[in-house]
Amino acid sequence: NNLAANFTTIRVLGEGGFGIVKLVKSRQDGQLFAVKSFKQTSNTVQALQLAEKEIALLKTLAHPNIVGFHGMGFDQKERYIILEYCAGGDLRSMIHDAASQRKPIPHHRIQSIFCQMLLALHYCHHSYKGLRHTLLHRDLKPENVLLNAAGQVKLADFGLAKVMANGLTVTTSFVGTSGYLPPELVAGQPYDHKADIFNLGCILFELCTLRIPNHALRGVQRAREFLLPAGHSAQMNSLVPMLLSIEPARRPSTSDLLASPVIACWLQMPW
Ligand code: ADP
Numbered sequence: 001n002n003l004a005a006n007f008t009t010i011r012v013l014g015e016g017g018f019g020i021v022k023l024v025k026s027r028q029d030g031q032l033f034a035v036k037s038f039k040q041t042s043n044t045v046q047a048l049q050l051a052e053k054e055i056a057l058l059k060t061l062a063h064p065n066i067v068g069f070h071g072m073g074f075d076q077k078e079r080y081i082i083l084e085y086c087a088g089g090d091l092r093s094m095i096h097d098a099a100s101q102r103k104p105i106p107h108h109r110i111q112s113i114f115c116q117m118l119l120a121l122h123y124c125h126h127s128y129k130g131l132r133h134t135l136l137h138r139d140l141k142p143e144n145v146l147l148n149a150a151g152q153v154k155l156a157d158f159g160l161a162k163v164m165a166n167g168l169t170v171t172t173s174f175v176g177t178s179g180y181l182p183p184e185l186v187a188g189q190p191y192d193h194k195a196d197i198f199n200l201g202c203i204l205f206e207l208c209t210l211r212i213p214n215h216a217l218r219g220v221q222r223a224r225e226f227l228l229p230a231g232h233s234a235q236m237n238s239l240v241p242m243l244l245s246i247e248p249a250r251r252p253s254t255s256d257l258l259a260s261p262v263i264a265c266w267l268q269m270p271w
């Protein structure tokens, strides 16, 4: 089950806190895939457990806006996952490129990306394993949202995701990435699917402003921090602060969002 026997490695695609992802080509049919292998950390047992958890979850997910799972294996005792290759890279690079070229991301593109992230998240929150379960992603940020060659959104990195019975809130585990932590997590309070909604708001804010929303760490919310550059629609200007509400209960759920006329309109646009 040696990787090199079946694939040739082309280049490194990216690296996160846990994994290193490489572009590979199948020796058999020339098809391209992304292979994620897990870094050897100081705590090998824990790293392996995380890898197994991510694999177990990925296997059960099937949605056009979630990165496809194509298999797994061991290579010299290192766990690897074979994933659908997302040639468009991640939203972090898209935001970075737009910022360095001082070229805002077109509004219709932001709306399209938002709707596709919303559909993927709705699947996780409400359709995954039926209505009685909720899958929290818990690590939504631009580096974990990928694009395929056609520019279609593929939600990725389920390494910190957690399945819970509906209605239950997660109280104990403090996970996520600093800078994106929802206020309830920072305050050490229980959290639920609304934590993902906050992160969805963070990404939307970044796509619109090319800046990271920095109020989360301070736990204060002032309206002017959410001001979007001129030219954004009234709908966008009201959506962003709603998603970033300090109070989780004030944030809309994915169902609320999909039922809103604004999102319904965005979903019907010809992308
Ligand atoms: P980690 O769990 O360590 O954060 P990720 O799964 O997020 O690892 O992958 C790290 C980076 O590798 C991503 O931010 C992205 O840039 C790149 N990447 C991951 N999966 C793919 C993929 N399927 N296609 C293209 N690039 C990918």
Ligand code: MG
Binding pocket: 016, 017, 143, 144, 157
């Ligand atoms: Mg990641």
Ligand code: MG
Binding pocket: 016, 018, 157, 158, 159, 160
């Ligand atoms: Mg991860």
